[in-house]
Amino acid sequence: MDLPPYISENVQLAPLTTFGIGGPARWFSAPSTREEVEDTLALASLLGVHVLVLGGGSNLLIADTGVEAMVMKLADGGEFSSIDVDADDGLFWRVGAAVSLQALVGATARKGVEGLERMAGIPGRVGGAVAMNAGGAKEGIGGFVVAAEVCDFQGVRRNMEPPELAFSYRRSSVRGMIALGFSLRFAEKREPSRVMERMREYRERKRAAQPLAIPSAGCLFKNPMGDSAGALLDQAGCKGMREGDAEVSRVHANFVVNTGRCSSGDVARLAFRMRRAVWEKSGIDLEPEVATWGKDGAFDRLFEPLV
Numbered sequence: 001m002d003l004p005p006y007i008s009e010n011v012q013l014a015p016l017t018t019f020g021i022g023g024p025a026r027w028f029s030a031p032s033t034r035e036e037v038e039d040t041l042a043l044a045s046l047l048g049v050h051v052l053v054l055g056g057g058s059n060l061l062i063a064d065t066g067v068e069a070m071v072m073k074l075a076d077g078g079e080f081s082s083i084d085v086d087a088d089d090g091l092f093w094r095v096g097a098a099v100s101l102q103a104l105v106g107a108t109a110r111k112g113v114e115g116l117e118r119m120a121g122i123p124g125r126v127g128g129a130v131a132m133n134a135g136g137a138k139e140g141i142g143g144f145v146v147a148a149e150v151c152d153f154q155g156v157r158r159n160m161e162p163p164e165l166a167f168s169y170r171r172s173s174v175r176g177m178i179a180l181g182f183s184l185r186f187a188e189k190r191e192p193s194r195v196m197e198r199m200r201e202y203r204e205r206k207r208a209a210q211p212l213a214i215p216s217a218g219c220l221f222k223n224p225m226g227d228s229a230g231a232l233l234d235q236a237g238c239k240g241m242r243e244g245d246a247e248v249s250r251v252h253a254n255f256v257v258n259t260g261r262c263s264s265g266d267v268a269r270l271a272f273r274m275r276r277a278v279w280e281k282s283g284i285d286l287e288p289e290v291a292t293w294g295k296d297g298a299f300d301r302l303f304e305p306l307v
């Protein structure tokens, strides 16, 4: 079959994730336009495979055996990579889903637009960040999103607005759709140097509290209501626990770091032990924040309730 230039076969996914784990995608598409997104969906349907949307690969654990699917990652530099400031007051922004979150954080801060400086240091792209309402423990990026342009898996495009976007802690209804772009509205502008200074402070605070220099998928578990998963895992003695090359970070116990050639099974087995340790110590069953793709025997127990 003749494939368009933006679609390839058997593409290694590990380098496209922050964990550095995962086998190949049977099919891989990097569309630059809305038309190429539609054509990718049509081809996947013809091939009889489902479509998985990859963003910055920062909250994802992919099986070493890879995925028999069409993995779609919006191309850099195409229709989904622009940042435009719309209104006269400079507070209304249109942002493509493929823009890196840190590029947006830096761009808003340089214009003195307040709000996203708290997201300094969070990896990934804007599409993934909005889909899972990334942010701190209390507030996420969803609070600034006033509209999302999405496409469903049949290729139908439309706009979604709150309350349909249904933002809550690490959740939104953008998940399950293909996000193409967003409109964001901010409340305040200040002296740019002050906003940039705060952005740097947040980034430093994050660097001190989290192992950002070693491959990981960020926090592995969601915070239970009113509590910190990191603190609970720490109290349960998880820091330094290992399975193969997967290790519970000694800096922050909710991070599993890939210290070498870690397998997907290593991470899943370690995550299960971490959950059990917290359950035994505090009676709380932690819920994974990280998404899993593909089949690894060790994934099954990861999402099963312990009770």
Ligand code: EPU
Pocket: 135, 136, 137, 209, 217, 218, 219, 220, 221, 222, 223, 227, 228, 229, 230, 231, 234, 251, 252, 253, 254, 289
């Ligand atoms: N703590 C420990 N030991 C640890 C880790 C944390 O005692 O190993 C304590 C800290 O000392 C602090 C409390 O737990 O008193 C909370 O820790 P932290 O400020 O690091 O925040 P968190 O609740 O662990 C959340 C988000 C992070 C986000 C930070 C900062 C979740 C699961 N985690 O972490 O998000 O970066 O707040 O805003 O919501 C992510 O989602 O991937 C992520 C890293």
